[in-house]
Amino acid sequence: MSSTPDTCESAAGSSASHGDVVTDGQALAKRYADVRALSDSIVAPLQPEDCVLQSMPDASPIRWHLAHTTWFFETFVLADRCDAPVADESFRYLFNSYYNTVGDQFPRHQRGLLSRPTVREVMGYRRDVDDAVVTLLRNADVVDESLARVIELGLNHEQQHQELMLTDIKHAFAQNPLYPAHVDAECGPCDAPELQWISSDGGVVNMGCTGDRFCFDNELPQHRVFLEPFQIANRLVTNAEYQQFIEDGGYQDPRHWLSAGWATVQQQGWTNPIYWIRQGEGFDEFTLGGCHPIDPDAPVAHLSYFEADAFARWSRARLPTEAEWETVAREPSPDDPTSGECIDALRPVHPTHGTPSASGVSGLYGTLWQWTSSSYGPYPGYTPPEGALGEYNGKFMCNQYVLRGSSCATSPGHARRTYRNFFGPDARWQFTGIRLARSV
Incomplete structure (x- = not known):
């Protein structure tokens, strides 16, 4: 994947959603909260030091994944619907992945060099954006279809990054001679069917x-x-x-x-x-x-x-x-x-x-x-x-x-x-x- 402009995006990323979309504000708010909570559960076993590692240019620090997926909702959902920006203007540059139409981006291969904003500040950024998005959705009995489609795309985008968080932290941990575990689990035996x-x-x-x-x-x-x-x-x-x-x-x-x-x-x-x-x-x-x-x-x-x-x-x-x-x-x-x-x-x-x-x-x-x-x-x-x-x-x-x-x-x-x-x-x-x- 080193040939892509930004390998932080898992492959089937897309610019549009199709088919039916949920427009019920309460249901969409719950789905939003559930997807975002799953990202938090992936991070829960990690220490702050784990979240700033970038083990190769194709991988990104966990902190960056958390901030970038949040930046997506601030940029494409809240920017035109809130009176004031949620985060510091620098976030627009630091956590943009490859959207040239939005603006310049911090170099992908140098994401691991950023010690600031801290993991705590990024988690606060997530909470602020989550509060704003959930309030926006819950205040509407029926959400405009165009907004609902952007929300749905953003949630699918975050789910792609959930997989990337797991693969990226695995690669980072594999560089450590202590071979730390992300989860406390045994690998059970596997039975392979006969090849046919x-x-x-x-x-x-x-x-x-x-x-x-x-x-x-x-x-x-x-x-x-x-x-x-x-x-x-x-x-x-x-x-x-x-x-x-x-x-x-x-x-x-x-x-x-x-x-x-x-x-x-x-x-x-x-x-x-x-x-x-x-x-x-x-x-x-x-x-x-x-x-x-x-x-x-x-x-x-x-x-x-x-x-x-x-x-x-x-x-x-x-x-x-x-x-x-x-x-x-x-x-x-x-x-x-x-x-x-x-x-x-x-x-x-x-x-x-x-x-x-x-x-x-x-x-x-x-x-x-x-x-x-x-x-x-x-x-x-x-x-x-x-x-x-x-x-x-x-x-x-x-x-x-x-x-x-x-x-x-x-x-x-x-x-x-x-x-x-x-x-x-x-x-x-x-x-x-x-x-x-x-x-x-």
């Missing part, structure tokens, strides 16, 4: 969201795609399978790698997944719950596109296209942990395979984002919305690859079959994995 291939006849299929419910603009418009017959794996690749790739010299053999991937392996010195820690002849794995012995049956996590593609070539298979993935996938069931209104913010220690769908495919949602071979670009007929919020998404459609599904760190409501996540091919710190495909 699910066949599809292909043909002309519809792809993309219909727009009859909330979705991001990069999921639109729905359009037709022709697919050749293919097969897709019923589950994600496991740690044990990936370890075979390592033991077979996968990281030393350029035949498996794209040219840019091989150059990255050489430059970065990659020899195994980012959070694997060699212990004698084997590996431990760093998780949000600290270090644990690797579970051979668990899905292998935190792989770049380059690594996923190399493993697929080594396996005499390939990565699916995003159209193939969407065709095989079904909408998550109501009891899926990432489809409901509430999840435990401290749940994601490590992924499991999940429950198979009716088609026999497991791990579609709530496990790992799954790399596809599809470059991230606009759908036929796509046009970015106008205005400042139009900068959110369309201008990043370059040098990225699409991921599908959702991860164990994904916030509620963000698991759907048309959701398009995207990162650069060298990104490894997100909860990303591999589902294989092959042509027939």
